[in-house]
Amino acid sequence: MNDETRGGSGTREAAPEELSCEESLALVYEYLDGELPADWNDAVRRHVEKCRLCYPYFDFERMFLDYVHEAGEGAARANPELERRIRDLIAGEDGS
Amino acid sequence: MNESSENGENRRTEFESEALPHLDALFGLALRLTGGDDARSEDLVQDSVLKAWRSWDRFEVGTNCRAWLMTILRNTFINQYRRDRSRPAQVEFEEIAEGPGAGTLYDADPEGRVFDRLVNEHVIRAIEELPDEFRVPVVLADIEGLGYQEVADTLGIPVGTVKSRLFRGRRRLQERLHMFAEEMGYLP
Numbered sequence: 001m002n003d004e005t006r007g008g009s010g011t012r013e014a015a016p017e018e019l020s021c022e023e024s025l026a027l028v029y030e031y032l033d034g035e036l037p038a039d040w041n042d043a044v045r046r047h048v049e050k051c052r053l054c055y056p057y058f059d060f061e062r063m064f065l066d067y068v069h070e071a072g073e074g075a076a077r078a079n080p081e082l083e084r085r086i087r088d089l090i091a092g093e094d095g096s
Numbered sequence: 097m098n099e100s101s102e103n104g105e106n107r108r109t110e111f112e113s114e115a116l117p118h119l120d121a122l123f124g125l126a127l128r129l130t131g132g133d134d135a136r137s138e139d140l141v142q143d144s145v146l147k148a149w150r151s152w153d154r155f156e157v158g159t160n161c162r163a164w165l166m167t168i169l170r171n172t173f174i175n176q177y178r179r180d181r182s183r184p185a186q187v188e189f190e191e192i193a194e195g196p197g198a199g200t201l202y203d204a205d206p207e208g209r210v211f212d213r214l215v216n217e218h219v220i221r222a223i224e225e226l227p228d229e230f231r232v233p234v235v236l237a238d239i240e241g242l243g244y245q246e247v248a249d250t251l252g253i254p255v256g257t258v259k260s261r262l263f264r265g266r267r268r269l270q271e272r273l274h275m276f277a278e279e280m281g282y283l284p
Contacts (some may be wrong), residue, residue, distance in 0.1 A: 023176060029263060033237070035244050054204050056206055062156035063208040064201075064270065071219035072239035082138050083119055087112065093149065094108050 015039035019047040024054050028061050108164040111152050114161045115145060121162060122169050128235045129173045132224035144169040170240070174250055177232060204284075210277040222272035230265030233258055238266075 015037070025045045030036050031044045048054045119141060126137035148155070148168050155164060172276075176256075201210070223231060236242045236250060244262075248255045277283045 029266070030259070033244070033262075057202060060202050060206055060208050063211050064266070065235065067211040068207075068219055068223070068234075068238045068266075069241075071216040072128060072223060072235065074124070074216040074220065076127050078119040078123035078141065079138065082123070082141060083116060086116070086119075086142055089142070089146060090108060090112070090149050091100055093146070094104055 015043040017043070019043050021047070021051060021054055024048060024051070025057070028058060032062055032065055033060070105153065110157070111149055113167060114155075114157070115148055118162045119145070124163055125166055125169055125235075126173070128220070128239060129170075129232060131226070131228070131231055132221075140169060147172065152165060157158055166240070170236070170250070174232075176282070177228070178252060194274050201270040201277070203282070204274060205277070209283050210273060213282050214273060214276055214280070218273065218276045222276070224271050225272065226265055226268055230261055230268060233261045233271045234265040234269070237262055 024031075024044050027036060027044050031041060031048075034041075036044065044080050045079065122141045122144060126140040130136045130140065144165065148165055151168075155161070160196070169210055216267070223234065226234060232251065233247050236247045237244070242250065244255050244258045247258045253261075274283070
């Protein structure tokens with residue numbers, strides 16, 4: 001994985017009509033992250049939609065990224081003492 | 097109470113009612129960024145809220161206060177992080193196999209059933225255990241939703257490095273989730 005990857009954001013050659021599995025797999029995250037140029041994005045989508053090997057893998061990675069996003073956003077509970085401390089500091093800076 | 101102190105108190109009340117409801121969200125982001133360090137996260141939240149208070153006159157009421165506060169916290173963390181980065185990077189070089197392969201979480205559970213069974217604490221622990229070099233880009237991209245270029249600009253590293261760190265960080269997360277799933281008996 002580096003900028004020399006074909007279709008990666010470091011290169012700007014036009015996307016080919018057909019991508020191999022290997023080429024599509026190398027772009028899985030850039031595709032799912034919405035970071036590919038439109039022609040490359042379409043080329044990956046065309047391959048994945050018709051490839052019975054790549055489709056489930058892309059689906060799995062999409063589930064994984066959704067899972068990380070939702071779980072990672074999960075609420076934490078700040079210590080109530082922190083809020084009291086912050087209120088005191090603000091009041092102090094405000095000169096009251 | 098004279099007029100100016102009354103204005104000051106109104107301003108403070110307004111700030112507190114807009115900003116302090118977001119403390120839990122700020123603390124959550126701080127925990128993710130620091131790798132679960134409670135004390136450091138509290139300091140980070142406190143510093144960020146005080147910075148926000150000092151810039152309150154520049155905040156446009158009615159715009160997204162939560163997003164504004166999160167950005168301040170992120171920038172505060174990143175400034176410390178970049179300062180600390182002046183010491184040598186801790187990342188060891190490793191070869192990464194690309195795509196699905198034997199022994200991966202995908203190989204064991206291609207339908208992703210573990211994502212329904214593992215609880216949030218598992219993924220949070222897995223994120224917190226990542227080395228800084230991987231954890232920070234993963235938190236910024238995967239939880240905060242920043243694009244590659246934004247992560248690169250924020251961390252002062254090339255986009256290609258962001259891509260490879262995300263790739264490796266996500267692989268490590270999957271390896272850790274795989275271990276949790278095996279420990280819990282969700283996978284054979």
